[in-house]
Amino acid sequence: MLDIRNLSKRFGRGESAVTALHEVSFSIKEGEFFTLLGPSGCGKTTLLRMIAGFEPPSGGALVLDGQDIAHTPPNRRPVNTVFQNYALFPHMTVAENVGFALGALGKRQAEIDETVGRMLDLVQLGHLAHRKSGELSGGQQQRVALARALAPKPRILLLDEPLSALDMKLRKEMQVELKRLQRETGLTFIFVTHDQEEALTMSDRIAVMSGGRFQQIAEPRDLYDQPANRFVAGFIGETNFLDGRCEGGQLILPEAEAPVPAAHDDGPVTVMVRPERVVLGAAQPGALVLQAKVEQLVYFGTDTHVHMALANGNTLVARVQNADQSDAACREGETIPVSLPGGALRLLPQEAA
Amino acid sequence: MGRSSEDHARVADTRRRWALASPALAIITLFSILPLLVVVVYSFLSPGDFGGVHWKLSFEGWFSVLFERDIFDDTVSLSDAHLTILTRSVVLSLATTVITLFLGVPTAWFIATRPQKQRAFWLLLITIPFWTNLLVRTIAVQEMIRSDGVFNRIMLGLGLIDEPIQMMFTNFALLVGMAYVFLPLMVLPVYSAIERFDFRLAEAGYDLYASRLYCLRRVILPMVRPGVIAGSILVFIPSLGAYVTPRIMGGGKSMMLGNLIEMQFGQGRNWPLGAALSLTLTALVLVALIWYSRLTGGGSRRD
Amino acid sequence: MTDKRFDVRRLPAAATLAITCFVILYIPMVILVANSFNSGKVIGDWDGVSLRWYAAALQNDAFISAGITSLILASCAALVATTTATMAALATTRTRGFKGEGTIHLVLNEPLMVPEIVLAIALVIILAQVRQFTGYNGLGYLIIAHSAFCIPFAYMPIRARLEGMDLTLETAAADLYAGRFYTFRKVTLPLLAPGILAGFALAFVVSLDDVVISDFLKAPGQDTLPTYLMGQLRRNLTSEIYAISSLLLLISVLIVVGAWLLTRKKT
Numbered sequence: 001m002l003d004i005r006n007l008s009k010r011f012g013r014g015e016s017a018v019t020a021l022h023e024v025s026f027s028i029k030e031g032e033f034f035t036l037l038g039p040s041g042c043g044k045t046t047l048l049r050m051i052a053g054f055e056p057p058s059g060g061a062l063v064l065d066g067q068d069i070a071h072t073p074p075n076r077r078p079v080n081t082v083f084q085n086y087a088l089f090p091h092m093t094v095a096e097n098v099g100f101a102l103g104a105l106g107k108r109q110a111e112i113d114e115t116v117g118r119m120l121d122l123v124q125l126g127h128l129a130h131r132k133s134g135e136l137s138g139g140q141q142q143r144v145a146l147a148r149a150l151a152p153k154p155r156i157l158l159l160d161e162p163l164s165a166l167d168m169k170l171r172k173e174m175q176v177e178l179k180r181l182q183r184e185t186g187l188t189f190i191f192v193t194h195d196q197e198e199a200l201t202m203s204d205r206i207a208v209m210s211g212g213r214f215q216q217i218a219e220p221r222d223l224y225d226q227p228a229n230r231f232v233a234g235f236i237g238e239t240n241f242l243d244g245r246c247e248g249g250q251l252i253l254p255e256a257e258a259p260v261p262a263a264h265d266d267g268p269v270t271v272m273v274r275p276e277r278v279v280l281g282a283a284q285p286g287a288l289v290l291q292a293k294v295e296q297l298v299y300f301g302t303d304t305h306v307h308m309a310l311a312n313g314n315t316l317v318a319r320v321q322n323a324d325q326s327d328a329a330c331r332e333g334e335t336i337p338v339s340l341p342g343g344a345l346r347l348l349p350q351e352a353a
Numbered sequence: 354m355g356r357s358s359e360d361h362a363r364v365a366d367t368r369r370r371w372a373l374a375s376p377a378l379a380i381i382t383l384f385s386i387l388p389l390l391v392v393v394v395y396s397f398l399s400p401g402d403f404g405g406v407h408w409k410l411s412f413e414g415w416f417s418v419l420f421e422r423d424i425f426d427d428t429v430s431l432s433d434a435h436l437t438i439l440t441r442s443v444v445l446s447l448a449t450t451v452i453t454l455f456l457g458v459p460t461a462w463f464i465a466t467r468p469q470k471q472r473a474f475w476l477l478l479i480t481i482p483f484w485t486n487l488l489v490r491t492i493a494v495q496e497m498i499r500s501d502g503v504f505n506r507i508m509l510g511l512g513l514i515d516e517p518i519q520m521m522f523t524n525f526a527l528l529v530g531m532a533y534v535f536l537p538l539m540v541l542p543v544y545s546a547i548e549r550f551d552f553r554l555a556e557a558g559y560d561l562y563a564s565r566l567y568c569l570r571r572v573i574l575p576m577v578r579p580g581v582i583a584g585s586i587l588v589f590i591p592s593l594g595a596y597v598t599p600r601i602m603g604g605g606k607s608m609m610l611g612n613l614i615e616m617q618f619g620q621g622r623n624w625p626l627g628a629a630l631s632l633t634l635t636a637l638v639l640v641a642l643i644w645y646s647r648l649t650g651g652g653s654r655r656d
Numbered sequence: 657m658t659d660k661r662f663d664v665r666r667l668p669a670a671a672t673l674a675i676t677c678f679v680i681l682y683i684p685m686v687i688l689v690a691n692s693f694n695s696g697k698v699i700g701d702w703d704g705v706s707l708r709w710y711a712a713a714l715q716n717d718a719f720i721s722a723g724i725t726s727l728i729l730a731s732c733a734a735l736v737a738t739t740t741a742t743m744a745a746l747a748t749t750r751t752r753g754f755k756g757e758g759t760i761h762l763v764l765n766e767p768l769m770v771p772e773i774v775l776a777i778a779l780v781i782i783l784a785q786v787r788q789f790t791g792y793n794g795l796g797y798l799i800i801a802h803s804a805f806c807i808p809f810a811y812m813p814i815r816a817r818l819e820g821m822d823l824t825l826e827t828a829a830a831d832l833y834a835g836r837f838y839t840f841r842k843v844t845l846p847l848l849a850p851g852i853l854a855g856f857a858l859a860f861v862v863s864l865d866d867v868v869i870s871d872f873l874k875a876p877g878q879d880t881l882p883t884y885l886m887g888q889l890r891r892n893l894t895s896e897i898y899a900i901s902s903l904l905l906l907i908s909v910l911i912v913v914g915a916w917l918l919t920r921k922k923t
Contacts, residue, residue: 611773
């Protein structure tokens, strides 16, 4: 439904121009929960503001339902935003906030009242309809902002880090709530966040952004298991990186005792392995086996992180479930063999760090 | 009646606070409130023969604010002269407020939407006239429209008129003078309201399909309304009580309430009437102030 | 700009009206100053640039003495107003409410609510009696009268500063064995200084600008700059009046630009 083609954005002119977004292209499907994920300054908010209509693109097209809306003003786009600070109108009641768009569209009062009632029920705030928006708690304001953006039935709902102002507990609740709302309404959501956990739990697809470019667009599981590059691997979840090289279908790691087979072109590679896939001990056949010195055990309740140093000074972290290995398989200071199973290894092209 | 030590402390604190405030209170009481009370008393006395008052109760002063008695047959009629001046004061003050709103609000908007670095400069351009002596500014605007002034010289020079247009000492001159003099008073409070306005709210409005006009009416204006009202009050009240500008621009022909009051205190004039007129002016100002505090402080919604 | 930005800060015609507003504000002042440099006798008949009217003003004893009176009056009034307003501000802030708080506020703001001309008339009436009774006819009346209407102006910034001040600093001082007076002198007063300075400046300018009250209350020989100017206006419009007005304008410009530069350096 939404096709973004070679969209780019530069701020300023001439020498001092800054490119906030390099030419990006992607499509979003009807009813999808699509997340733009990246560190601050990666261009995700600029992209969102371009979709909303607050920033004109420097180039490219924004095609919604077959129509290029790249230069349509925001008040003529069937796209609504839940703002980061909610931007509720402080001089209006909750009901007036939610009914604002319908009023602007010139709907009859009876119709507005009916829709407002339905929206407030949807976000479970019917009882607060006549409060001023300033008198609400953070979570309630969040719901009002949602109801307000949903009321005019947009084609796409844009959410700009909507949960960042909430505390941890409320945030988890709202994540579930948002997902429920999206399923119930069947609406397309474009969600901006810098929180990878939030992105992983809620999204159908995630676009990881950095430096004004897309690093990878994938479903959460693929993003975690098969990151396209070192940035994505490092940004999503915790990761160990080891430098090695491929030769004749063999992966050679300087620290490892023996090479393992690998389907990769010859040359230097970065080996990525998630801490929970690292196995203490040398049991696994077909695994890379390393010798590591246990430096520190960090207890996390459900699991323990084992920080280890390899012979060449590199570090390796393993995450060990406490349920099955209650007596930690190692002690600080001792040197133990560690296995990296073949299936857990992901080879990435080496880049300058 | 046993008092707790907490009560004692509170009483001591209150006493200390009153003591600290007392010099300021004393000065204001002696040199502002007390004189005003004397004016109240004077307004109920009879006029003296050579100015001043006779200590005899009379309501003639208050009566004369709006009415006059025929010298020969004592018939009572509305005082045209006073009524004209009263109406002129109110109407011209309202007109001044409207003109300064028309120019001041866009100016405040313009300044508030400049990039942060430029804003201080534009504000400076408003603060200079704001802090320049009222008399000096009145002299400056007088030069523009007096018979020998800039406007007439240019028009004569261009051959558009054959003789100078007489603009001084008319309602028009008064209005030009007051609007010019009070314009900076409008810009500053409106500016600070717009400056505090969170433009993300306007963005939210446009995101929700509001047209420019709808957004202005429903989102922006309600939010900057306190500043606009404060600016209007800051212009309206000094306009109503203006003395210097009407004196220079209006002369004896186009008087305002302030000039009428002053006249009553000259030699052989009617002091009780002057006192009553003074209190009328003060009452008008208080009405405007009460209206203002109800509009802003009440917090009640209109619709 | 090639970008057709949908700018939420744009208001059609605002820039045009704003520029119009600035032009309207400044053209009369520029013309006033220009006329003051005219060497000719008739205002508006240009006869070359000269400083003769400034020279005339500076040799005019009445003008010089008015200037000195203005300076003394404004300094004394601002000093009295700032001192009493500081005390009043200390009395009315940082409290959970006390008996008579509302009354104090009302009294402190009363001078702002009464039109200047009314206050002037009222003072004339009452001071006529006092003058007869005491025989004193000096500048004291004007100083106290000016102090009275300057107090609210001095009070505002001092109070604002006090309310924004961090109470814990004084608590910390008390914790470090500082007595009440020591704390006030070493902690409260230095922190309050910018507010007091702003209050003094405000009171000074307000006193300097006053025409009406000075004009009504002055005894012979007590002309201030504005009342002197007002007196000259009652006669004839001369180039010298324009030179004096330009000097007053220059003082305002210097004060405002000076304050602007000072605050700009800090940020």
